[in-house]
Amino acid sequence: MTPVLEVTNLNKTFADFRLKDVTFSLNEGCITGFIGINGSGKTTTIKTILGLVLKDSGKVKFSDKNIAENERKAKNRIGFVLDEGYFYEEMTLKEMKSVIAPAYSDWDEAVFLNYIKRFGLKLNQKIATLSKGMRMKYAVALALSHHADLLIMDEPTSGLDPLIRSELMDILLDFMKEEGKSVFFSTHITSDLDKIADVLILIDDGRILFNEEKDTLLDTHARVKGDNRLITDETRKLFLTLHQSPYGFEGITHDKANVRRLMPDALIEKPAIEDIMLAYIGGEKNAD
Numbered sequence: 661m662t663p664v665l666e667v668t669n670l671n672k673t674f675a676d677f678r679l680k681d682v683t684f685s686l687n688e689g690c691i692t693g694f695i696g697i698n699g700s701g702k703t704t705t706i707k708t709i710l711g712l713v714l715k716d717s718g719k720v721k722f723s724d725k726n727i728a729e730n731e732r733k734a735k736n737r738i739g740f741v742l743d744e745g746y747f748y749e750e751m752t753l754k755e756m757k758s759v760i761a762p763a764y765s766d767w768d769e770a771v772f773l774n775y776i777k778r779f780g781l782k783l784n785q786k787i788a789t790l791s792k793g794m795r796m797k798y799a800v801a802l803a804l805s806h807h808a809d810l811l812i813m814d815e816p817t818s819g820l821d822p823l824i825r826s827e828l829m830d831i832l833l834d835f836m837k838e839e840g841k842s843v844f845f846s847t848h849i850t851s852d853l854d855k856i857a858d859v860l861i862l863i864d865d866g867r868i869l870f871n872e873e874k875d876t877l878l879d880t881h882a883r884v885k886g887d888n889r890l891i892t893d894e895t896r897k898l899f900l901t902l903h904q905s906p907y908g909f910e911g912i913t914h915d916k917a918n919v920r921r922l923m924p925d926a927l928i929e930k931p932a933i934e935d936i937m938l939a940y941i942g943g944e945k946n947a948d
């Protein structure tokens with residue numbers, strides 16, 4: 661697979677937080693979900709990639725070229741949606757578009773107008789009067805109107821109702837239909853990823869904990885329940901988290917195959933992405 665974006669040993673230190681050697685790559689044709697709890701470093705990573713936060717060290721390559729040295733070209737091919745206001749509230753959608761469009765050499769007004777129509781937005785409406793959902797749709801319309809190949813979104817679904825979240829997922833799937841497109845989006849609402857993500861990257865406390873195909877994660881991990889007698893020194897090691905009570909145990913395993921082999925009487929269920937995320941974050945702390 662061709663990597664579209666390669667991030668290597670990215671470091672950034674704030675007073676109370678540090679990105680620690682963040683390393684991953686995004687493949688062409690993939691939707692990658694960037695997951696992690698509040699304050700884990702998702703926004704900082706995205707802003708550092710986009711050059712909106714200065715990195716202390718590390719490399720970011722887009723299409724095999726250093727992003728900092730090819731900034732204009734890279735920015736033309738990257739569409740981004742950030743989670744906080746980067747619009748002038750007093751402007752209308754049309755006025756704001758006129759500020760943003762000239763920054764892109766490949767701006768396509770017809771595509772933009774098409775999105776505005778599809779999303780039911782009005783060009784003469786003021787930004788300040790947009791609802792959260794409309795604001796997200798407007799940001800997506802802008803991000804997708806310059807023939808970007810990579811769409812980077814920071815928490816695009818945060819604060820949105822399930823209907824609009826599901827609409828956004830459909831928009832992303834539509835965008836992916838064209839060859840050579842990729843999406844990278846951060847979220848702490850992991851249920852959004854069930855439907856559409858190909859790869860999941862988990863960040864916690866500024867450190868990448870895993871970077872794995874979603875289907876592989878769901879195939880190898882499981883929620884396991886059963887009688888306490890099944891827990892031995894050997895089987896205990898198969899769990900990322902394990903909770904025991906007088907009535908039995910419940911845990912998340914990262915080694916479903918061996919649970920099946922060594923604990924044939926246990927009840928094995930499909931985990932949610934959130935179960936897996938929390939198990940890695942909780943880690944040892946969760947095991948009792």
Ligand SMILES: Nc1ncnc2c1ncn2[C@@H]1O[C@H](COP(=O)(O)OP(=O)(O)OP(=O)(O)O)[C@@H](O)[C@H]1O
Pocket residue numbers: 674675676677696697698699700701702703704705815848
């Ligand atoms: N400019 C800054 N100066 C100091 N600390 C910062 C700055 N920006 C972010 N931080 C800190 O870095 C940490 C990570 O924040 P970040 O916004 O990257 O997390 P996040 O995973 O995107 O969280 P959320 O899901 O809440 O948006 C937080 O502790 C935050 O307070």
